[in-house]
Amino acid sequence: MPGTRFPIPGALAVLCGLVASQPVAAQVPLGIRTASGLTISPVYEGWYENPDGTFSLSFGYYNRNFEEIVELPHDAANQLEPAAFDGAQPTRFHPRRHWGVFTVTVPADFGDQAVVWTIDFRGERTSIPGRLHLDWRIDALDGEAETGNTPPMLAFAEDGPRGAGPGGPWGEPVEGVVGTPLPLTVWAWDDGRSRGSVVRAGRTGVPVTLTWFKHLGPGDVTFAANTATVPIEGGKATTVATFTEPGDYVIRVRANDGSGVSTAGHSQCCWTNGFVRVRVTR
Numbered sequence: 001m002p003g004t005r006f007p008i009p010g011a012l013a014v015l016c017g018l019v020a021s022q023p024v025a026a027q028v029p030l031g032i033r034t035a036s037g038l039t040i041s042p043v044y045e046g047w048y049e050n051p052d053g054t055f056s057l058s059f060g061y062y063n064r065n066f067e068e069i070v071e072l073p074h075d076a077a078n079q080l081e082p083a084a085f086d087g088a089q090p091t092r093f094h095p096r097r098h099w100g101v102f103t104v105t106v107p108a109d110f111g112d113q114a115v116v117w118t119i120d121f122r123g124e125r126t127s128i129p130g131r132l133h134l135d136w137r138i139d140a141l142d143g144e145a146e147t148g149n150t151p152p153m154l155a156f157a158e159d160g161p162r163g164a165g166p167g168g169p170w171g172e173p174v175e176g177v178v179g180t181p182l183p184l185t186v187w188a189w190d191d192g193r194s195r196g197s198v199v200r201a202g203r204t205g206v207p208v209t210l211t212w213f214k215h216l217g218p219g220d221v222t223f224a225a226n227t228a229t230v231p232i233e234g235g236k237a238t239t240v241a242t243f244t245e246p247g248d249y250v251i252r253v254r255a256n257d258g259s260g261v262s263t264a265g266h267s268q269c270c271w272t273n274g275f276v277r278v279r280v281t282r
Helices: 012-023 198-202
Strands: 040-049 055-063 078-082 096-106 115-121 124-130 153-155 176-177 182-187 207-216 221-223 227-230 235-242 246-255 270-279
Touching: 040 096, 040 115, 040 124, 055 115, 096 270, 153 270, 176 182, 176 227, 182 207, 182 227, 182 246, 182 270, 207 235, 227 235, 235 270
Parallel strands: 176 270
Antiparallel strands: 040 055, 055 096, 078 115, 115 124, 153 182, 182 235, 207 227, 207 246, 221 235, 246 270
16 A cells, blocks of 8 residues: 555554654654644554454554544544454544553454554554564463563453453443433452562552543543552442543543553553443433
8 A cells, every 4th residue: 555654563663653654744853742743653562362262463552742632533544454353443542652452353263364453644644464473472461471460350240251451351331321421330350469570579469550541432531530449359440431422432441450550561461451332322
C-alpha cells in the first residue's frame, strides 16, 4: 500500500516511531513536551496461547501528545485487517504510550498470516502487523521467571469467570441511558508478589490498582472516580459512568499489581484488562 509504513513490533516500534513514523514537518526535539498536534502509532506487543489452542494477539499504541486525547472512529483511518477482526481496537487514544490495550483471537491454524492495525492520522499512515513469530511470544502470563509473579485476576461478578492478561475477562453487556449515571463493578485478586527482587521487598502485599477508561464509543464518558484499590486477597470496586451520546460503547478497566507500574508496561506479569459492553439509549 503506497505511503504505508510497517514498524517493527513492541518497544522497538515505538522507538522507531520517534524517528521514522512522523513527517519531517511534525518532528519535535525529544526534550520538548508537546501538548497536542502530534501523531499516533499502533504497536504490536506480542502473542500468547489460550487454553483452547487459539492465540491472542496483543496490541497497544503510542499517542505522542502529552495532553491531547484523540478520538478516532472505526473507519479507514482506524482499522484492523482482515475485516473479520475489525472493531476490537480503541477509538479513544490517551496521551503517551499505552501497552496491550486490546487483543484479537486467531485460530489454532493461523500459521504465518497477519492481523494488521492501521492508523491514518494527521497525514501519517502507519500499519503494524501482528504475527505468531516465536520471538514475540508473551510468556509472563504463567509467572515471571525471577519471582513467579502473575498478573492480577479480574471478574465482573464475585463468583463469575476470572481472567488475566491483556485480553482479560469480558463482563455481561449492560444498558444505560444518556446522562444517567451507570454503576460498573469489578472484582480483583492478586498473588501478592511484585516484579523484581528490590521492588518486591518493599511492595509485597500492595493492593491492586484499578483504572477505568472509555475504550470505544461515539460520545464522551466521565467516571465519578476513574481509579480505585482492592486488597490482594480479593474485593470489589464500583465506579459510576455517565455517557453523553447514545450508541454502543466498550469500557475497559485495567488492574495493576504492586510492582510500582502506574500504567502498564512491557512486563506482562503485572497488569490485566477487563472489558464490558454498554448499550446507551436516550
